[in-house]
Amino acid sequence: MENIQNSMSFLNNNVELKPFTNMMLIITNNCNLRCSYCYEKNHDYDSNKNMSLETAKKAVDLFFKQIPPNVKRASITFFGGEPHMAFDLMKEVVKFSYNHRTIGGYGGNQYNYVVNTNGVILNDEIFSLYSKLGPKVNIRISVDGYKDNHDITRKTIDGSGSWSMLEKNLLRYRILKEQYGVKISLLNTINKANCKDIYYNYTTLYELTGMKIGTLFVHEDNLTEEDFETIKEQVGRLHDYCVERKMRFSLCNIKMKNMSNSNTSICGSGVSSFTVNHEGNIYSCMRCYFNDMGSMYMGNVENGISVSKRLFMRDINNVNMLPEKCRNCNPIIRRKCHICIAANYKVYNNLHYVPSKYCIFQKELYYMLLEKEAEASKVKIYKEDVFE
Numbered sequence: 001m002e003n004i005q006n007s008m009s010f011l012n013n014n015v016e017l018k019p020f021t022n023m024m025l026i027i028t029n030n031c032n033l034r035c036s037y038c039y040e041k042n043h044d045y046d047s048n049k050n051m052s053l054e055t056a057k058k059a060v061d062l063f064f065k066q067i068p069p070n071v072k073r074a075s076i077t078f079f080g081g082e083p084h085m086a087f088d089l090m091k092e093v094v095k096f097s098y099n100h101r102t103i104g105g106y107g108g109n110q111y112n113y114v115v116n117t118n119g120v121i122l123n124d125e126i127f128s129l130y131s132k133l134g135p136k137v138n139i140r141i142s143v144d145g146y147k148d149n150h151d152i153t154r155k156t157i158d159g160s161g162s163w164s165m166l167e168k169n170l171l172r173y174r175i176l177k178e179q180y181g182v183k184i185s186l187l188n189t190i191n192k193a194n195c196k197d198i199y200y201n202y203t204t205l206y207e208l209t210g211m212k213i214g215t216l217f218v219h220e221d222n223l224t225e226e227d228f229e230t231i232k233e234q235v236g237r238l239h240d241y242c243v244e245r246k247m248r249f250s251l252c253n254i255k256m257k258n259m260s261n262s263n264t265s266i267c268g269s270g271v272s273s274f275t276v277n278h279e280g281n282i283y284s285c286m287r288c289y290f291n292d293m294g295s296m297y298m299g300n301v302e303n304g305i306s307v308s309k310r311l312f313m314r315d316i317n318n319v320n321m322l323p324e325k326c327r328n329c330n331p332i333i334r335r336k337c338h339i340c341i342a343a344n345y346k347v348y349n350n351l352h353y354v355p356s357k358y359c360i361f362q363k364e365l366y367y368m369l370l371e372k373e374a375e376a377s378k379v380k381i382y383k384e385d386v387f388e
Helices: 002-007 053-065 083-097 124-136 147-153 163-180 195-209 225-244 286-290 307-316 331-335 341-348 356-376
Strands: 022-026 075-079 113-117 137-143 183-190 212-217 247-249 273-276 281-283 297-300 384-387
Touching (some): 022 053, 075 083, 083 113, 137 163, 183 195, 225 356, 286 341
Parallel strands (some): 022 273, 247 384
Antiparallel strands (some): 281 297
8 A cells, every 4th residue: 555655656746725615523433233235344443442532623723724714614424434423522622612713703605514424323412502503513424214224234233224213313413404594415325235115215204304315336346237236226216216206316416516626636635625533643644544445544743634645645546546537537427426535446456447348327317317307307396405
C-alpha cells in the first residue's frame, strides 16, 4: 500500500488547496450490531476504543482553525461503530462546537451535524437533543429492507434480528422529521440477500416512515449479472410505483443540478473532508482507516494535517486517475457508480478499478430509467422526490 504514494506523480501542485468543510469523528468503535458485510469487521468492536473529550475538542479546534472567513457553513459527522453508544461525548462535542459561526451562526437551510446510525438506540435524551437541533442535524439510518430482509444481514450481538428494535424507533424518528424539522433519511444497502426484494422493501419502508431512501451497493458481495438483471426489473417496478403517485423517482438521479465534467474529485475523501479516529489520528475517510490503508493517514490532532498528504489525496482522488472509460463517461452515471477508492482497494486491490459488469449495469439502468422518465414526464406533475 505504501507504494501507492511513491508511484504517484502530482497533477498540479501549484493549485491552491481548498479548505475542509466536513470532519468525521469516529467517536467509538463499539457497536450493538454485527452486520454480515460490515467493513469494520477487521477491527475489534472494542468498547475501550472510545474517543476522549480532549481529543474531540482538539479535532474540532483543528477543523475550525483552517476554515477561512468566506466559508459560511461547516459540518461535523458522528460515526462509529454505533455513535449513539457514545452519546455523552456526542452531546459534549455539539455543545463545544455549536457557537462557531459556521454552525450556530449559519442561517441557511442545510445541516451542520450528520449522524450515521443503525437506529436501534433512541432514548429520550437523544430525542431531546435532536428536537432542539431541528434542521441543523441530518440523521442517516442504515436499513437493509423490511423485516425479513433486514434481519438476515443486520443482526444483534446474540445473533437475533434487529428489526423489532429499529421499527419502534422509526416511528419516533418520523416525529422528529415532521414536527421538529430534523433531516432524516434511510440508507438501504443493496446486497445479494435483498436485491430481489427492492420494490417490496422500498415501498414498505416509505409507507411506514414517509422518509427518503438512499441506495448503496455492497461491492464486497460480488453481485453477478443475474443479480443486476433482477435489480433492473425491481427498479423498473419501483419507478412505476412513483409515477402512479406523482412522486419523482431519483434512484439514479436522472436529473442532477450542477453535474458536469468540471467536477474533478471522485469523492470528498481527503479533499473536502477528513476523518479522525478515537486516538486522534487523521485519515482521508473512515473506510481508509478501517481498511488499514496506511498511505491514507494524513496526520493527527496534535500536529495537524500534512500538506504533502493533502496534495496526495487531491491527486489520487481526481477523476483523471480513473480508467479512460470512466473519464469519458456521462458524469451523471459516473456519479452513481459509487466509485470508492477504499472499497476498490479492499475488493479489487486497485484504487480506481470499476469492473466491466458493474459499469454495464449502471449504464443500462440509467438509460432504462431515462426512457421511463421521458414517458412519465409527459403525463404527470411531481409532488416530491422520494428515492435517491
